[in-house]
Amino acid sequence: MSAKKVLLDQFDLHNLLYNNVIADISDEESNKCVADSMNGVKWLAGHLLWAQHNLANIARVKLDLPWRDHFHTKQGGSPEDFNAPKSELPTLQQVKDKWNEFAPLIKTGLENLPDEALNTVIEVKHPIAPFDNTLAGLWAFINHHQAYTIGQIGILRRGLGKEAMKYS
Numbered sequence: 283m284s285a286k287k288v289l290l291d292q293f294d295l296h297n298l299l300y301n302n303v304i305a306d307i308s309d310e311e312s313n314k315c316v317a318d319s320m321n322g323v324k325w326l327a328g329h330l331l332w333a334q335h336n337l338a339n340i341a342r343v344k345l346d347l348p349w350r351d352h353f354h355t356k357q358g359g360s361p362e363d364f365n366a367p368k369s370e371l372p373t374l375q376q377v378k379d380k381w382n383e384f385a386p387l388i389k390t391g392l393e394n395l396p397d398e399a400l401n402t403v404i405e406v407k408h409p410i411a412p413f414d415n416t417l418a419g420l421w422a423f424i425n426h427h428q429a430y431t432i433g434q435i436g437i438l439r440r441g442l443g444k445e446a447m448k449y450s
Contacts, residue, residue, distance in 0.1 A: 285418055286397050292425040293337070293392060296432065297385050300330060303435045303447045304378060312374040316441040323442075326435050328377045333431075334384055336424050340417060341391025345384055348372070392421075 304312070304327050312324035321329070328349060338345045349372055350362060372380075400418035414422070436447045 284397065286392075286395070286400060289418070289421050289425060290389070290392060292429075293389060296425065296428045297381075297389075299432050299447065299449070300327075300381060300428075301378065302449070303432050303439060304374060305448075306444060307374060307439065307442065309373045309375065311442050314442065316438060320438075321434075323435055323438050324371075324374050324377065326431055326438070327374060327381075328372070330428060330431050331377055331381050331384070333424060333427055334381065334388060337392065337421070338384065338388050340421055340424075341388050341395060343387050343391035345387065348380065349377075 304323060307323055309324070312327070313322050315322050332347065332350070335345060335347045400416060400421070402417045403415055404417055404420060405415075432447075439445075439447060
């Protein structure tokens, strides 16, 4: 199995789990913080959407990412994020709808990415750059980030009294 196939399979799994982990969480619940230092479900779901923009860049797909001003981080934000016009905080459903609008576009772009492009050395800073500063390494890191953040939402689901996330 090729590295690209593994990365694409993870992309598909994250799309399934993203929708499953936020299922049955109301917008009101998504704004709650379980502890003062923790993010709520909506911020995490929006941050995952923001991170999908990085996969869109790898896939060479141009997307208009709304709500840039709400969901980036200090460490990973771009000048476009920091200078984005102020927007109204979306509902959890709006974030989910945008995710599901973007996912097939990103997937097509990633599928069409030539295998040899994955070996391209990149100059983008990311936590695993000292180990693998290739496009494939960045994609693998983004996949890890998506899984980690979906797991955080899974814990918050339980804190909100919801059933555990389903895998099917």
